[in-house]
Amino acid sequence: MNKTSLLILLVASLFFGCEAKNKKQYANNVSTVESILEENASALLKDKRFHSLSVGIYKDGKTITKHFGELEIGKGNLPNDTTIYEIASVTKTFLGTLTAKAVLEQKINLNDDIRSYLEQPYPNLEFNGKAITIQDVLTHTSGFPNFPIKGDTKQNFFEGLKEIKIEDEIGTVYAYSNTAPEVMAFILEKVYGKPYEMLVKEYIVAPNEMKRTKFDLSEFEKKSLVQGYNGENELMPNFERNLWGGTVGLHSTMADMLKYIAYHLEDANEIIKESHKDFLETPYDFNIGYYWNIIKTKDEVVYRHHGGIFGMQNWLMIYPKQNMGISIFTNCSFDETGELLEEVATNICAEVAKIDLSDK
Template sequence: MIRNIQKTILLGFVTFLIISCNGNKSFKKNNPEKIVEHFATDFLDDDRIHSVSIAIYNKGKEATYHFGEQNPNKKNPPTDTTLYELASVTKTFTGTMAAKAVLDGKISLDDDIRTYLPEAYPNFEYDGEIITIKDLLTHTGGFPNFPPTDESKKAFWTGLHEVEISSKPGTEFHYSNTAPEITAYILEKTYGVPYQKLIHQYILEPNKMTNTKFVLNTNDQNLLIQGYNGEKEPQAHYQNNLWGGISGIHSNTKDLIKYIKYHLNDSIPEVRESHKNFFKTQYDFDIGYHWNIVEIENEVCYRHHGGIWGMQNWFMIFPESNIGIAVLSNASFEGTVLSKGIDDKLEELALNIIKRIK
């Protein structure tokens, strides 16, 4: 009797495993839409999050998805025309433009950055060791996260005289929102073209990213999604008074697929150059031309996170698999001991989808 009961339980368990495995296999491999819907719905279970937009390029197939509502209780989901602030993902545009400048002979990675600056900065060294272009791109120049002043370009340069470099350049990674603005200025000076126009001329226009902009017109403003904090309070949009090397680009899901395709095309010289690996950080990633470079399931991933008041997004490409993804949300809140912040939740969302559609 006991043996028969045990046999029944065992057969039931095996049957459950077979059904589960078969269902999971179908879920993983055969229905990308179902995969995205499943994990997006799970992501939106957090009532601090209102919506999420997802752009995927998968071996020649393009898809965009939108869930939730732009404004709480308004039943107005985002669409392909909805604009998001990309925040620090803007740095990948700066890095790509810097890669082109290197190939064009406008700058050299080993140049002393003071060669290009509008004033003398004897403080931009450490024990006689100079700060190079490469140090700017890898956040290893010793610059503070935020500049002493950013109210205007003039104030920016004045404030930089206060900066003290406390470590040998090129040896320690310290994330900086100061260095990329210096890079943007150097690019502007060497080409003789305003930085934002350079991005338009060499990246946006060739890739027909017509809805990706620094400056928004009246119609664009109406398409810009409102951001919220964890208490569902509307947040002000970011205003960059400098060049825009750190943040300031707005885009939508359709244009982000174009940006994914651009960076998956390794035959483009500046793309190939921009994916070079320069420095191993003390964290779980390496860094090159502002790309954070990680290995995920034995494959190299180039990625960057962008976060600003009321907005969060991740951008990731996997060249070996010819896959890329962008996930964006109009909510922003930090994690606690008991719960993840939205940046972690978005990263998890992107990776859960990628791992099941590859």
């Protein structure tokens, strides 16, 4: 064997040796992440008000999911990647993303008076002569009530807007509202000339191949829809949407939510960059922009939102600096659910952030 052949053989052996070593290290790292998920899930499920937990991690372009517990008490039926959940108020982040798109396309302006898009005058929707703007709607500083005065139909929703009395200076007082996002969804529907559901599908769901993320489910899909419990282990009804769906109403799966995380980690995407802008410092531990709750520390910026509905809750957290995100669901809903779920999700992310899943 000549020197050239020996050199080629040496280089090849080194290459394949390194590749095998990297694959082994990657497998070890995946196993470590799975152990972290199992430890945290086991600790949470000791609280017998919790019945199941689904956790999905996106990091360094890879996804890891684990599922625990049972969807129906006593049946032992484990959730999986295609189990359908109501994502509740995490739906608002889809609205924020679409609003960012509309701003970039100059279909709307953040400083626009929302009444310019409504079909009736609404002289009551101002305070001391100051109008409610689109930015006020996005940041929960519009002065709108938490829940619609009339929310049974779209027509009655607009009648309910006439009864709103704005009592604080607009744009300054943070007060969470499930009314304002429905107005925002209507505005997008009007400027694009398409139903809001179609906008979500066309601009977010379809491009990201989130095939099981939708407002309305088929009869077949409803068989995979979670029906969860309250704190007394009573079965709770699923939510029925009467309005546009800016506030709540989307269904999704763990597999699809990880695709949504990947989408929001596209740092070169102008829509994503716009949707992550910070508009307001709240009295709490977060700022707010296009509906995202934004937590800033000296080391990182985190984009988060909680979703809670009658029988299930979830958290979505995105860590751009770590190229990481987490989606976590449970099939129960009681007063402390969100706080307990938040603690678990935060703990998991703190540990997983240290692990390289790039398989390089």
